Amino acid sequence: AQTVTQSQPEMSVQEAETVTLSCTYDTSENNYYLFWYKQPPSRQMILVIRQEAYKQQNATENRFSVNFQKAAKSFSLKISDSQLGDTAMYFCAFMNYGGATNKLIFGTGTLLAVQP
Amino acid sequence: NAGVTQTPKFQVLKTGQSMTLQCAQDMNHNSMYWYRQDPGMGLRLIYYSASEGTTDKGEVPNGYNVSRLNKREFSLRLESAAPSQTSVYFCASRNPVEAGETQYFGPGTRLLVL
Numbered sequence: 001a002q003t004v005t006q007s008q009p010e011m012s013v014q015e016a017e018t019v020t021l022s023c024t025y026d027t028s029e030n031n032y033y034l035f036w037y038k039q040p041p042s043r044q045m046i047l048v049i050r051q052e053a054y055k056q057q058n059a060t061e062n063r064f065s066v067n068f069q070k071a072a073k074s075f076s077l078k079i080s081d082s083q084l085g086d087t088a089m090y091f092c093a094f095m096n097y098g099g100a101t102n103k104l105i106f107g108t109g110t111l112l113a114v115q116p
Numbered sequence: 117n118a119g120v121t122q123t124p125k126f127q128v129l130k131t132g133q134s135m136t137l138q139c140a141q142d143m144n145h146n147s148m149y150w151y152r153q154d155p156g157m158g159l160r161l162i163y164y165s166a167s168e169g170t171t172d173k174g175e176v177p178n179g180y181n182v183s184r185l186n187k188r189e190f191s192l193r194l195e196s197a198a199p200s201q202t203s204v205y206f207c208a209s210r211n212p213v214e215a216g217e218t219q220y221f222g223p224g225t226r227l228l229v230l
Contacts, residue, residue, distance in 0.1 A: 004158070033217050045159075045206060045221035091158055095217055103149070103174065104208075104219055106158030 002027045004094050006107035013082045014115050020067075021077045021110045023092030031097035034068065034075045035104070040088040048090070051075065053097070079112075087114045118142055120222035122207050128228045129197045137192040137225050139207030147210045148190035149219065150174075150182060152203040159206060165190055197229045 003026045013019035025034070036048040051059045051068050058066050063080045079086055092107040120141045129135055141148065146167045151159040161174030165184040179201060181193045190209075194201060204226050208219040 035218070037221075043204060043224045043226075045208075045224075047218055047220075050218060093158075097217070102217065103161050103164060104159070106160075108156060108158050 002029075002094050002096070002105050004092055004105050004107040006092055006110050008110045009108070010111045010113070012113045012115060013079075015082055015084060017082055018078060018080045019082055019112065021079075021090055021092075021112065023075045023077070023107055025073050025075065025092070025094050027073070027094065027096075029096055033095045033097060034066075035093040035095070036064070036066070036075075036077045037091045037093060037106075038086075038088045039091065039109075040085075045091075049077065082114045084114050084116060086112060088112060120207055120209055120220055122205075122222035122225050124225060125223070126226045126228075128230065129194075130230055131198060133197050134193065134195050135197065135227075136194075137205055137207075137227075138189070139191065139222060140189045141207075141209040141220070141222075142188065143209060143211070143220065144187070145209035145211045145220075146187070148184065149208040149210070150180075150190070150192045151206045151208065152176065153206060153224075154203050162192065162205075194227075197227075199229045201227065202229045203227060 005024045032053045034051045038046045038048045049061045067076045089109045091109045093104045123138045149164045150162040163182040165171045168187045207222040210219045
């Protein structure tokens with residue numbers, strides 16, 4: 001069975017600085033997707049970034065980028081130029097590739113606080 | 117596009133009462149999901165529906181039933197609520213043919229069972 005581990009329950013960063021959130025996963029599959037979702041105090045789950053395992057290039061979305069290390073089964077999220085609005089719970093998630101029944105498997109989350 | 121909508125936003129139940137959580141999506145997605153979120157844990161899958169007319173159990177299905185009413189709507193029913201079902205419930209939808217396999221989430225329903 002696949003598992004996702006986020007070992008940092010809470011993190012804090014100063015506004016405008018850079019922070020990295022860690023995620024590791026376990027799977028025997030070769031093709032899969034990885035996601036980072038953001039959950040602000042409103043509780044809405046918002047997709048931040050996604051990575052296809054077959055792509056060697058790390059995904060980037062504006063200030064958000066990932067460091068995907070497939071052999072190490074590691075998928076960290078880097079937030080550059082942190083803003084107050086980045087304060088949220090961040091969840092790493094895994095999904096097998098292909099098939100209509102594929103499900104997301106979530107980590108336990110990292111609570112990020114951006115300090116002014 | 118409203119995306120994924122859920123009703124109600126908040127509900128208080130007494131132990132033993134029943135209720136149905138409603139979910140609808142207007143993105144023409146085939147697959148729909150119900151998750152629960154508890155403190156200190158990530159989202160856990162309760163039930164899912166790969167397509168209209170099909171439903172399957174997820175990780176934590178006990179105490180719940182679902183109905184995929186049509187392609188748009190996927191409801192979650194608690195027949196006899198228990199305090200252990202106090203949680204935040206999220207509905208999500210996904211189109212398997214869409215590149216990236218992204219699931220889109222509703223705003224959540226906060227349920228308190230006394």
